Amino acid sequence: MKSSSFLFICFLGFSILAFTLKKAIPHPFYQPKEWPKPTYNFKGNPLDYEKFELGRALFYDPILSRDSSISCASCHLQFTAFAHVDHKTSHGIDGRVGKRNAPGLANLAWRKLFHWDGGVLNLNAQAINPITHVDEMDMALDSLMYRLDRSPIYSAAFKRTFGTTDIRPFHLVKALAQFTLALISENSKYDKVKHGEDGIEFTEQEKKGLILFNNFCSSCHKPPFFASDDYKSNGLPIDPELLDFGRMTITGNKRDSLLFMVPTLRNIEYSFPYMHDGRISKLKDVIKHYTLLDYSNPLLSKELRKNPVKLSENEQKDLLAFLKTLTDKSFLFDERFKYSTMK
């Protein structure tokens, strides 16, 4: 055999090997045991590791905002469970302040509704909101498609992953969903105790906290997500400046006035500030809020009205200790979800 053709065959062999190795990397999404089936329609967007990497790069790339200053991660930071810290409500382009607090992002594949008012019905469509919202990224979709088409890196990446030379919004949002779907948090102390992993157990205080949680909180913040798709009032009065009526803005129904999403309590220790407008900054003050409810408030949801929250100072500490067992450090520091760019 001629040495050049030997070299060629070696080269071919290596590139096939490299190709299959690359293909072999699994998409990080998985189905945790004992969890229900996801609601996300995976058929319309089959999991693909390369699309995940594209979505990840896009999530961290300010190219998605009008003046290339804001990325999704500007408001959704990994180490705070993909919530927006420091600010009560999120800051977008030109320092404009939005009306709402950016919630943490986790376990999105199991959700039926999104946003504090439930106005968004599926994860793909969700991403159009921040991109086009004037207070967030304020980017016209047609200009964004043009920008991505002209970027050598992204046009090549979309061609490779979606086989398209005409990037459309649905390609973009599917790529982003490949990333956000992968944000699964179920490796907290709570989960480990539940699965009897490594002989880990709750402390006495956490055990007492769990009982209190089951008495007063789990009717709305339902395990395993510590959230629910129902819209409820936990008694927060309206902010006279923001005038945010929550669910009613979507349904137009007076009965939905001041109802908001029941947010997940997973990683709650890190996703401060709290509530739809970030009005409470400390977790212990959230617990205090539940002990000071006004039970004559007709809007207060029945779970709380029928079962007033009574907690002594010590019990409040126990509950806080339990809430901290929902922190999942392996999620907050997962290398696969960190900042990355497209190569």
Next chain:
Amino acid sequence: MKVSFYLFFLSFGFSLNCYGQLSIIPTWNKKPLELQHVYLIHNKDSISFSTLKIYFSDFRFKDKISGRITSIDTLIFYDLADSSTHSFFNDLNLSNYECVAFTLGLDSSKNVSGELENAYDPLLGMYWAWNTGYINLKIMGESSAVPTNSHEFEFHLGGYRSPFATAQTIQIDLNDQYIYFDLEKLFSENIKLTKNHHILMPCKDAFLISQGLSACFK
């Protein structure tokens, strides 16, 4: 006279027998509406249109002889500014059907499908991100009847949640391949530009105006 009548009749019959496309024709004063053309309304005010975009869906054709219904449930996007959207259903023999019923707009399942491809593409300018819904009918333009400095009007009619669900079922006889949408009727009878010139979200006015749409189709 007689000859021309027969010629007309022949061509009419011919157009019915070939595989014609269904075409939408917006009209003003019985003539095809043109964008940016200045029309007269109420015999005193000027009016012109810059945008006319419509969604149609759920077509049901009734067979002349058997009475059988043929359903085509794709979403059709119409844009007056883009002639490639003006006609559709190329391979349907329209002469077989007596009448057609269709939905102007999208029903709730289409609104919430999460589909963003083809006719659902947000780039078409019919997508409302904040409530994951679509505009059924978008009409924009200017009229001296609008009592603001800019004289602009903007109607984004849509919404699928009760009590303001706006999609309308429309039924028309199929005498030819055309569906006429009489905007003059809409703007003289349904929309009072002096009061109503900006509707940008689902609401009672969007609901009421939508209810009058069916009478504007022929």
